[in-house]
Amino acid sequence: MSEPLNPSESAVRRALTRAERGVTLDAVEAETLLHARGLGEGEPLDRLLTAAGRVRDAGLASAGRPGVVTYSRKVFIPLTHLCRDRCHYCTFVTTPGELRAQGKAPFLSPDEVLEVARAGAALGCKEALFTLGDRPEDRWPVAAEWLEAHGFDSTPAYLRAMAIRVLEETGLLPHLNPGVLSWEEIQRLKPVSASMGMMLETTATRLWSEKGGPHFGSPDKEPAVRLRVLEDAGRSAVPFTTGVLLGIGEDYAERVDAVLQIRGAAQRHGHVQEVIVQNFRAKPRTAMAAHDDLGLQEYVAAVAVTRLLLGPRARVQAPPNLSDSTELGLLLRAGVDDWGGVSPLTPDHVNPERPWPNSDKLAALSAEAGFELRERLAAQPPYVLSPEPWLDPRVRPHVAALAGPDGLAVEGRLPVGLPWQEPDEAWTSSGRTDLHVEVDTTGRTGDRRGDFDAVYGDWAELRSRTESARDGRSTALAAGAPAVHAALRHAETDPAGLSDAGYLALLGADGPDLDALCALADAVRRDVNGDDVTYVVNRNINFTNVCYTGCRFCAFAQRRTDADAYTLSLEEVGTRVDRAWAAGATEICMQGGIHPDLPGTAYLDLAREVKRRQPGIHLHAFSPMEIVNGAARTGLSFQEFLLAAKEAGLDSVPGTAAEILDDDVRWVLTKGKLPTATWLEIITTAHRVGLPTTSTMMYGHVDTPAHWVAHLRTLARVQDGTGGFTEFVLLPFVHHSSPIYLAGVARPGPTVRENRAVHAVARLLLHGRIPNIQTSWVKLGDVGTQAVLQGGANDLGGTLMEETISRMAGSENGSLKTIAELESTAAAIGRPARQRTTEYGTPSAERIATARSEEGRRALDLKLL
Secondary structure (H helix, E strand, C coil): CCCCCCCCHHHHHHHHHHHHCCCCCCHHHHHHHCCCCCCCCCCHHHHHHHHHHHHHHHHHHHCCCCCEEEEEEEEEEEEECCCCCCCCCCCCCCCHHHHHHCCCCCCCCHHHHHHHHHHHHHCCCCEEEEEECCCHHHCCHHHHHHHHHCCCCCHHHHHHHHHHHHHHHHCCEEEEECCCCCHHHHHHHHHHCCEEECCCECCCCHHHHCCCCCCCCCHHHCHHHHHHHHHHHHHCCCCEEEEEEECCCCCHHHHHHHHHHHHHHHHHHCCEEEEEEEECCCCCCCCCCCCCCCCHHHHHHHHHHHHHHHCCCCCEECCHHHCCHHHHHHHHHCCCCEEEEECCCCCCCCCCCCCCCCHHHHHHHHHHCCCEEEEECCCCHHHHHCCCCCCCCCCHHHHHCCECCCCCECCCCCCCCCCCCCCCCCCCCEECCCHHHHCCCCCCCCCCCCCHHHHHCCCHHHHHHCHHHHHHHHHHHCCCHHHHHHHHHHHHHCCCCCCHHHHHHHHCCCHHHHHHHHHHHHHHHHHHHCCCEEEECEEEEECECECCCCCCCCCCCECCCCCCCEECCHHHHHHHHHHHHHCCCCEEEEECCCCCCCCCHHHHHHHHHHHHHCCCCEEEECCHHHHHHHHHHHCCCHHHHHHHHHHHCCCEECCCCCCCCCHHHHHHHHCCCCCHHHHHHHHHHHHHCCCCEEEEEEECCCCCHHHHHHHHHHHHHHHHHHCCEEEEEEEECCCCCCHHHHCCCCCCCCCHHHHHHHHHHHHHHCCCCCCCEECCHHHHHHHHHHHHHCCCCCEEEECCCCCCHHHHHCCCCCCCCCHHHHHHHHHCCCCCEEEECCCCCCCCHHHHHHHHCHHHHHHCCHHHC
């Protein structure tokens, strides 16, 4: 518990003045305002409510529905009243013995679930709110036995099955409240729900950890665990309901902290669709039966402060049955704009002693306060109107059937069951696993992304955001010869010592100036690396192309139902490793899409399988995005996950997913899926635990030369601190099949001039830090590759053997290079080629001999790969 704040009247007045002026409040000011009391005109609480109401009104006007408050017409489906937690105020949870005495099973049967859902649909409900306890099978054997007898291994698995049945047989939209979920469970439940929820309740850890606290003995009420779920839901793009429970023993500072934690998650991910501010009500037959209810003025002050902290765009909800009807007007004054779920059929199973007001009465009470009551769906309008990436494609038809043009519900419309198609989701071989071969011959199937507009949405905003990028490129080209000449003279004596303006001038070099820049970079390369052009004999394994991150530049990612989708089994991965070893490979480079159904442990399983098959091969695997995914799904920190992967067999990490290390650019490219800070944290953590990484830059889309310089500067700072980068890999944007290009947002990749200039500048700026500059033959082709090898680059990368990502983006340079072809590329510019290891050592004589043997050459035959 923090030291209680006892603000003076003048402190409250100062905080109120700031709130009335619309100034962003800090935590101390918010805590101060929680002390506001007095509803008389001009008294502190009256002023606070007025300020909060003004913020709410601005948000509703901005949303296009001024003066409208909402509610959801729903049925409550209490899937189970059993729970492993022991919250001291809860009357929802019961015991197996009490259920037996009532003649009830541990779970509602499928028929019972559908009986409730059908009755609700007939009454015009549109939402099925599934309420249930957390993982009762972990505490009560009878729950585990019931699940096993009915073919389910967990409560979330049964919940998923029932949500599908409700969708198909009634058309009600499931809103799922199963409590704490793992990352994997969120991925499994998102496709069967319009939204999900979990009350944060409080961030006061002492209420959970200290004996006598209301959450003591309840493992799922640990604040850190619940915050993790809130973050995971955001990363998974789930429309999410959360909130705070007030009056259970938290102090004012802890109330403010909980709201700020919710605000932070909402700002990072945009997924928090509504925040419930719920007041504690003491219930008989509970450990807190004698605990005082939260006072009215204290409660409405907390609602108002929540509104001020969350701002106008948030939807703030108060349960209408937990306050007297005469108090609802005060809650509206305090900034509430949503009443949550109200059922004409079922009670509030969490607060059964508090009946719902019927919708007519709620509408009348809202009207008395000057508001119109409208019905909404389980998902709030922004997620209904822009369903990608928020609503799974299999749920969208159900939502669309009930939604009006404003994203609210069509009042009076009855839901109707629609099919829900379950794809093959097994962690096994499926789909076109030979795509790396057929993409070079038969190509991709015709139905790939036929729903482009629906998936990627309106690009007008993105187009406008890239205009400045195009202006930036023009500015760099206009730098002029004098600035280029000055920068070249400086770089001759101090390649890594130029200013940003100097490097920008060099990036604009053309004609003879460009030739001079490349010659200088080539001389620096010769001093560092000699004349050898290096390469590694490796095999690239993209173990799945199913990915739901929704990156806007990516043509590799497939949905599970796309004809080109595939996922390799462990056996298939192992077979490819064996064949790579037979071909003389020293490295497996392995990356995949972010498959919603693969557990985080799949990465560890893959690493073990690689090393089980060929202990001597180097495993270079798992992009930073995959590491985020694996860590989140396993509940490990980045460091713990990387250490586990290293123990499983991981030897180094590809520094891909860097794109451009600028969050504005990254938002356009990836909708912020992996912020710059997170990429840097993962890379530096990998270096710290002894895993070297590469570094990369994908350029030539919506970026500018200034972004390239800043990106290189960032990599240089990391290398100064860790020394963990083995090479820098330049990746020209391949535009042909990229959504962001097809929508007219990105340009068609970099020019030949830009390719030469950026490779040369990278050699200069990173001099003394990253010794190896790698070119991508897959993206540049033979002529482009030779050009940059004569302008600062020294490495060709690898033989790859199979490469799907660039090929699906439209690259026309194949997916395999033999040793002879790589050496021929170097020989054409008068340079010797040398086989290397991943970390630029010399392979064993056996590996070199195998790669050059007749058996090795046969193993490189595409038909055998």
